[in-house]
Amino acid sequence: MAAPRDSQSTRSPEPMAAVAASAAGAGTRAPAALALRVVAECGRSKARACELRLPHGTVATPVFMPVGTQGTMKGVTAAQLDSLGCTICLGNTYHLGMRPGPELIQKAGGLHGFMNWNQNLLTDSGGFQMVSLLALSEVTEEGVRFRSPYDGTEILLSPEKSVEIQNALGSDIMMQLDDVVSSTLTGSRVEEAMHRSIRWLDRCISANRRPDRQNLFAIIQGGLDPVLRSKCLEEMTKRDVPGFAIGGLSGGESKEQFWKMVTLSTDRLPREKPRYLMGVGYATDLVVCVALGCDMFDCVFPTRTARFGSALVPTGNLQLKKKQFAKDFRPIDEACTCPTCQRHTRAFLHALLHSNNTTALHHVTVHNIAYQLQLMDAIRTSIVEHRFPDFVRDFMKTMYGELRRCPAWAMEALESVGIPLN
């Protein structure tokens, strides 16, 4: 994919004409709504630092995308997210598609207008939520049939319907509807789901009414079977999509199997298109998967764990409700620049967490999001400055006390891409 002419980041809601002209070639297809520029590569591992230009601005990768449910980051406003330096976050198609519904969202100016968020949004297809939240869902070639918990009506979420909802939401990146199966499942169901996901990808591509403004990403399936996954990669990379997600992982599978599927996927995905690893958010996992060549990540973990009073730090996490923090007058993290750490001590947060004032949870949520964003920033800078392998070693030392205490799977994964830890 051709690089944009100017290297300064712009925040324009218009499709990038310069990119469109060069990417569209002979004018046979719609102008592109996405452009990836590789700024730096690690040289040893598969890590790379890029600039991802999207309709609502440029995103620096590797990037962690905070997850919002029902149109807001629980406890955090769009303005707060903006001031934390977030340039892309997730909107939830399932919840928003059902309540308040696509017509209403469109009336409100799309999801951007509804959330009052001016930067990039990525929406999921709605499929994953449904399968995991609803017991009564049935998958057929048509789509996923389920019962709405809000008013009991039966709904069919087809590839077409999913894209219709996401078109109404107006997200910058949309995900195809895929046939999701648990990563711990084996057998013919996994193969069936993989093939169906390819067919549904084609249906989603056809159904996208706004390819010039909304990017449809494919989701690579195939479970933990290298043969199936390779087949899926082979087929899906034949399709002209602006980006690829690596799906079907971050479920209950072992980390050994997990990293092998990630690296197999990145080996077979095109260099010039972004790689989005879905559902990964633990710090160690982020660092390793960047080394394996992934650019984009999302996970509910940081925001979810915040709501239990758990604050993320370079050495792991602090369970702030515990007695040991009652008289600890330090901020959560001395080096953190987030509003919570600038103004509040662990002792105060501890006291507040034991009250019924929800503000405590908001403080920790803000910090955890900041932690993730600052981590990705540090990763990216180290890649750009050609010292990513050293960064990885320092990170692991801080997290695990000493390098040899780093989990075995992570050591193997890093070793496989030229970053030995001993």
Place this chain on the structure above:
Amino acid sequence: MKLSLFKVAQGCRLGTLNNLGRKGDRTMEFPGCLLYTRTGSAPHLTHDTLRVISRVPVMTQLTLSSLAEHCEVLEEYKEGIGKFIGMPESMFYCSLHDPVNPCPAGYVTNKSVSVWGVGGRLEMTAAKFMSVQQALQPDWFQCLSDGEALCGEVFSTKRARKSVDRSLAFLDECLKLQEQSEVLRNCVMIGVIEGGDTLEERLRSARETAKRPVGGFLLDGFHGDAMTKETRLQLISSVTAELPEDKPRLICGIGQPDEVLECIEAGVDLFESFFPYQVTERGCALSFSFDYQPNPEDTVLQQNGEKEEGEIGDHIDKVTTTKRVPETSFEINLKEKKRRRDSDSS
């Protein structure tokens, strides 16, 4: 502290309090209100989200009930409650109780008053009370007082008399302790007017409290349903008539806009701002014009509404109370279906 009274019109006082705060350089206008907090934080709001609101009150209300259990932590912290809660720029008034969560009656003795924190009941003797204030270092604090004048649901003159006696005794004891502490001498003690619904006791409380070197007065016990509106306002007017002009008058437990206006007419200067929190908790948004016209019909509707709810509402939601939502004419219920498609911002 210096109070400048610009104008008095129809009982309402307009003015400023000057030379407030540690450095004596802060000012507060009255009539005015204090920022309501729970465990030292505005409910649900961080510094950044609070800042979005223009004209946040310059003085913040803390409640002893939510902070007393953290006394030991604060003593070790040494730098006062303002810095501890991340509001070093604010001034603080510490009330005894939380206006939103009424505490159970029957826990006041001649020697102590109990407050209710998250961890349970805390007994405050005058000595313990003053040591907590020493750790908090607020700008103003409500003196330890006996706010109970009811015997069951009704006022009792005997109980009211006792509440006045006890509160004066606590006041004298606390003033003595204040004298002995360098830290506390920088704080302003607010004397508490008690007396239930008995005019005689109210006047006695006002006159006696006014004799002591307090910096201001809190009119206690005028909230709730035990008193009629007429009685309440008559008593408040009578009380404020006995109080010196040059000291601020606070009232607790009054938050609804119409009630606030009535109390201003009766000579009150400063109010708590817990009402927005209560409205929020029932899923409603404040929405009213400042064109105040008392609507007798609304009051009747509210009273009758409680009966209707009992029939229809029971099987819908057993968790909420049988009170009508919206509860006052100052709010709209955001959960109502008609709000679903409401794209207006006002």
